[in-house]
Amino acid sequence: MSEADAETAESTPGRTEVWIEKYRPETLDDIKGHEDIIPRLSQYVEQDDLPHLMLGGPAGTGKTTASQAVAREIYGSDWRDNFLELNASDQRGIDVVRDRIKNFARSSFGGYDYRIIFLDEADALTSDAQSALRRTMEQFSHNTRFILSCNYSSQIIDPIQSRCAVFRFTELSESAIEAQVREIAENEDIDVTDDGVDALVYAAAGDMRKAINGLQAAAVMGDTVDEESVFAITATARPEEVEQMVEQAIDGDFTAARSTLETLLMDRGLAGGDVIDQLHRSAWEFDLSEDATVRLLERLGEVDYRITEGANERLQLEAMLAALALENEA
Ligand SMILES: Nc1ncnc2c1ncn2[C@@H]1O[C@H](COP(=O)(O)OP(=O)(O)OP(=O)(O)O)[C@@H](O)[C@H]1O
Incomplete structure (x- = not known):
């Protein structure tokens, strides 16, 4: 184990x-x-x-x-x-x-x-x-x-x-993870909502161990496993929250973007690397122009590298949001 x-x-x-x-x-x-x-x-x-x-x-x-x-x-x-x-x-x-x-x-x-x-x-x-x-x-x-x-x-x-x-071995597909999560929930007599399953699949990012551990941990919290309990237990932000942070920055509202980042790090318990991973996974699903997506990915690459090299996570993420906000003003 x-x-x-x-x-x-x-x-x-x-x-x-x-x-x-x-x-x-x-x-x-x-x-x-x-x-x-x-x-x-x-x-x-x-x-x-x-x-x-x-x-x-x-x-x-x-x-x-x-x-x-x-x-x-x-x-x-x-x-x-x-x-x-x-x-x-x-x-x-x-x-x-x-x-x-x-x-x-x-x-x-x-x-x-x-x-x-x-x-x-x-x-x-x-x-x-x-x-x-x-x-x-x-x-x-x-x-x-x-x-x-x-x-x-x-x-x-x-x-x-x-x-x-x-x-x-590649990351497991959403359908493979969903099938296993539903099978286990049925066996354990656990009520999982559809959005709970979606949240587990999202938080797992292809890792079946994460999905099953997430299900077990969320099941301890209450009779029903739903989106709320999954996001609370898995240190994962809702995709909408991550999107909101990027949109606020791109709209030039750095203060709001910074405050959303604060919520992700402090209330949701995400580490800087988790924020980067989630941004990376969702970048193409945000409602952004292709140009803005490309710029976001470019900055993500830089920040990811710096964090891996030991730079201060929060500073790097804030700098990324500041750069996105400044682009709007230029
Ligand atoms: N493809 C799968 N189908 C069903 N269950 C799976 C699958 N992959 C993993 N699991 C579940 O996740 C748990 C962990 O998987 P496993 O130990 O095989 O991962 P691993 O690829 O060897 O990971 P690591 O690289 O961390 O050693 C298993 O005990 C099993 O319950």
Whole structure:
């Protein structure tokens, strides 16, 4: 369980079970979305011919889930004995990871030709550590299959990539997230309004873990999950509020835009990076001329870069709004 998942478990009084675990699909067929990937994974299982895999893509899209489902389908109820889950960024270092891989690959096999090692966050390894991992993969490839999971596949060295079948998980579609949210709500007997579902899908931005955690957290707040409770719990602003802030700036009313920004940061609890993300996602949906949208995106790019480099978030966002307001006067 990740830290974020554990947090949700703790902050969910009376409901000890974490829904992302309770509703983690057990079979490949139950995984939502990824229609281009799932049949190919199923084929490996059917043909009993699993190569090393590299699963790249954003958080909460099903990389771990798909890997566990492959193991369940290959080993049935023995899957836990034949599937080792490790985190590559284990703070104790790559040597500990390698020792665990070696012990697992050397211990006795319950009648299977190979076991699976799932290595999460493989992109957190330095290239030297990846070279060491590559040698370990070669050493045990006769009886071990590796599944490497990473957010950025470009961070994985070529000699590892070339030994793996590479799959790129994308952000999940709105319909995939909606389907899972509705399924869980029905199972848990939770009343979710249509605008509540839309808000969960919006706040999740393609991340199923976020959607499910949002649903569980909002469900604790009351009998009905609606737009209001979702936006309150997920530190997400309503798209209209973000749009309003940009429009106020573009209309030259810097004071109003600044005050809307203040509301987003203080009342809604958004971080500067969240505001940038939301602006970026919605930029083309605002009622702005193409020229104004292009200028907004240009400024967003700059601010995003500066914030990533450690600049003061609020100052950068205010400067962006000021620049948009000044353009109106020019
Ligand atoms: N495609 C999906 N269909 C149904 N549920 C999903 C899907 N993807 C994720 N989930 C849900 O979200 C939870 C987290 O997903 P998972 O651990 O597979 O993400 P991940 O891609 O491995 O993320 P990370 O990169 O953070 O490790 C799962 O327990 C499951 O409940």
